[in-house]
Amino acid sequence: MSHAASRSGILVAGSANLDFVVRAAHVPAPGETVLGREFATFPGGKGANQAVACARAGGAPTRMLLALGDDPYALPLEASLRDAGVELHIVRTRDAATGTAFICLADDAENAITVAPGANNALRAEHLPALDGVSHLLLQLETPIDAVTAYAVNARAAGVTVVLNAAPARELPTALLDALDVLIVNEGELAAITGVRGDIAAALTHLTVPCVIVTLGARGACARAQGKFHLQAAYRVSPLDTTGAGDTFCGAFTAASSLGFDLAPALAHASAAGALATTRLGAQTGVPSHAEVENLLRAQAATVNNTAALRELAAYCGLPEHR
Numbered sequence: 001m002s003h004a005a006s007r008s009g010i011l012v013a014g015s016a017n018l019d020f021v022v023r024a025a026h027v028p029a030p031g032e033t034v035l036g037r038e039f040a041t042f043p044g045g046k047g048a049n050q051a052v053a054c055a056r057a058g059g060a061p062t063r064m065l066l067a068l069g070d071d072p073y074a075l076p077l078e079a080s081l082r083d084a085g086v087e088l089h090i091v092r093t094r095d096a097a098t099g100t101a102f103i104c105l106a107d108d109a110e111n112a113i114t115v116a117p118g119a120n121n122a123l124r125a126e127h128l129p130a131l132d133g134v135s136h137l138l139l140q141l142e143t144p145i146d147a148v149t150a151y152a153v154n155a156r157a158a159g160v161t162v163v164l165n166a167a168p169a170r171e172l173p174t175a176l177l178d179a180l181d182v183l184i185v186n187e188g189e190l191a192a193i194t195g196v197r198g199d200i201a202a203a204l205t206h207l208t209v210p211c212v213i214v215t216l217g218a219r220g221a222c223a224r225a226q227g228k229f230h231l232q233a234a235y236r237v238s239p240l241d242t243t244g245a246g247d248t249f250c251g252a253f254t255a256a257s258s259l260g261f262d263l264a265p266a267l268a269h270a271s272a273a274g275a276l277a278t279t280r281l282g283a284q285t286g287v288p289s290h291a292e293v294e295n296l297l298r299a300q301a302a303t304v305n306n307t308a309a310l311r312e313l314a315a316y317c318g319l320p321e322h323r
């Protein structure tokens with residue numbers, strides 16, 4: 001067994017937020033006030049959600065580097081990560097409060113999110129822990145871009161596979177792009193990063209990252225890797241809350257990759273996990289177990305990637321035919 005093959009651990013470096021969620025009939029338009037209904041708090045933050053998704057996917061030991069305030073908001077975030085089996089490297093700051101997110105969850109399961117990063121902004125390049133036993137580093141963009149870039153560059157130099165979920169979208173430094181093995185984005189993020197709108201295949205081709213995956217919500221996902229496009233139609237579920245579904249996709253994909261899955265089965269696992277995440281309230285509370293994902297994969301194995309679904313997805317992505 002090679003040295004690289006002997007390590008299968010995942011390190012997630014990123015944000016943790018306490019999510020303040022109000023359910024409402026619809027997300028308010030600019031200047032509009034909406035009277036909401038139920039209110040609840042949930043553990044969230046893109047980094048922490050993805051760490052929980054990696055851990056619940058089973059198999060790969062998961063660690064997380066995160067920054068928290070010295071306040072009560074940090075407690076449920078630490079508890080949720082530890083309950084999922086994530087080993088924590090915490091940077092504790094007294095200068096800023098634990099990150100928070102304010103989420104309006106609409107009855108159509110869509111949301112609008114505003115993040116107050118707080119302590120998440122305390123992450124620095126020097127906080128990256130030793131990469132012994134780490135095969136995959138999973139990053140997002142809710143922490144300072146200089147630190148994210150430094151983590152990616154260091155990990156790449158150490159032979160670690162670097163996965164970036166470029167959310168929320170922003171311009172990406174060339175040094176960061178050059179250090180990536182896998183880039184995962186949604187449709188809006190893909191357009192923002194590439195400047196290519198209305199042509200998903202062209203946008204995917206525009207990037208030099210070896211593997212680029214775009215998640216397309218209820219349509220499915222499309223990847224470009226090694227000069228080829230791969231389509232994954234969406235698993236059919238009844239969505240209640242889409243918060244954290246993309247994070248669950250990223251975590252499950254990275255976990256599957258770290259276990260040696262090829263692109264197609266890794267995409268299937270990630271899509272099934274992301275779909276199941278929409279069926280429950282909350283970001284981390286919505287992340288499914290490995291067994292639930294396997295059940296959905298089995299239940300829809302014969303139907304999910306049917307010819308009509310793949311043809312429709314290919315047409316949406318601007319691909320001439322489904323492959």
Ligand code: RIB
Pocket residue numbers: 015017018019043044045046049100101113115142243244245246247283
């Ligand atoms: O992706 C969903 C997450 O975005 C929420 O949990 C919220 O905290 C924000 O980071």
